[in-house]
Amino acid sequence: MIDPLYVVSGFGVGLLVGMTGVGGGSLMTPLLILVFGVHPATAVGTDLLYAAATKTAGTAAHGWARSIHWPAVIRLASGSIPASILTLVILWQLDLSGESSRSLVNLVLCFALLLTAVSLIFRKSIMQRYRRRLEQINPGTAARATVLVGVALGVLVSISSVGAGAVGVTALLLLYPQLxxxxxxxxxxxxxVPLTLVAGIGHWATGAIDWHLMAVLLVGSLPGILIGSYCAHRVPETALRLVLATTLIVVAGNLASHELHSSSSNITAFARSTAH
Structure with missing residues (x-):
């Protein structure tokens, strides 16, 4: 059975992704956790494969238009894919319990959301301050820095499903100012695409995927992305970015509050059990 609320949610997120190019994991994962009560690990795993499916279509379109700078993609992937695999292996080795896994995902997710919001709000000022300096770095240094950015994104995305959008775009703008x-x-x-696919398969191996949920979200998000892409040039970009950044900050605050409340409840319950 298809829940209309999931379809509408998928459509709304898809609309924002189409308009701004960011917001998929940044909005979908918190939405699943806060609104629908999905376990954070399951929300991350489901969103990763959802992102891989939606961005494959976008990659095909950009590839057809020959607008992809493949050297940058290869450098990012050479850092992010090994980092993603290593992060997932460490998580498996730690064998986190349900509550420990929930806390880790929520904390990293809050950090990633705030980082994304900062990237959206201060992108222009960051570019104005550092772009002229970075234009002078040699190609070899830019290539090594791109690999390091990929490593950071691999860790962030594998734990929280957030970071490959606004953060990745800001880093690429600084490292490749000529593009x-x-x-x-x-x-x-x-x-x-390869990053979310590898990380998503890693979460699938632990069983943290809700396939029915992912399919229902895709039903709503694919039309949303198409409509959002069509409307992208008709809505002021600055206003969209500010609204999206404000939303991410509010969501991060709600997640942090939710985590603090959950932690305090666990401490209270532990104290009561030891008292008896």
Missing amino acids: PMTRIVASDIAHA
Whole structure:
């Protein structure tokens, strides 16, 4: 049975992704956790494969238009894929319990959401301050820095499913100032496909995937992305980014509050059990 609320949620997130190029994991994962009560590990795993499916279509379109800068994609992936695999192996070895896993995902997710919000709000000022300096770095240094950015994204995305959008775009803008924005966005989307696929398969191996939920979300999000892409040039980009960044900050605050409340409840319950 298809829940209309999931379809509407998928459509709304897809609309924002189509308009801004970011917001998929940044909104979908918290939405699943806070609104629908999905366990954070399951929300992350489901969102990763959901992102891999939606961004594959975007990569195909950009590839057809030859707007992808493949050297940057390969460098990012050479850092992010090994980092993702290593992160997942460490998580498996730690064998976190349900509550420990929930806390880890929520904390990393809060950090990733705030980092994404900062990238959205201060992107222009960051570019104005550092772009001229970075234009002077040699190609070899830029290539090594791209691999390191990939490592950071691999860790972030594997734990929280967030980071491959706004954060990746901002980093690429700084490292490749000669590329137009369309090629930067296309390259970021192309890199997100193998990263989210590898991380998603890793979560699938632990059973943290809700296939029915992912299918229902796709039913709503695919039309949303198409409509959002069509409307992207008709809505002020600055206003959209501010609204999205504000939303991410509020969501991060709610997640942090939810985690603190959960932790205090667990401490109270533990104290009561030891008293008896």
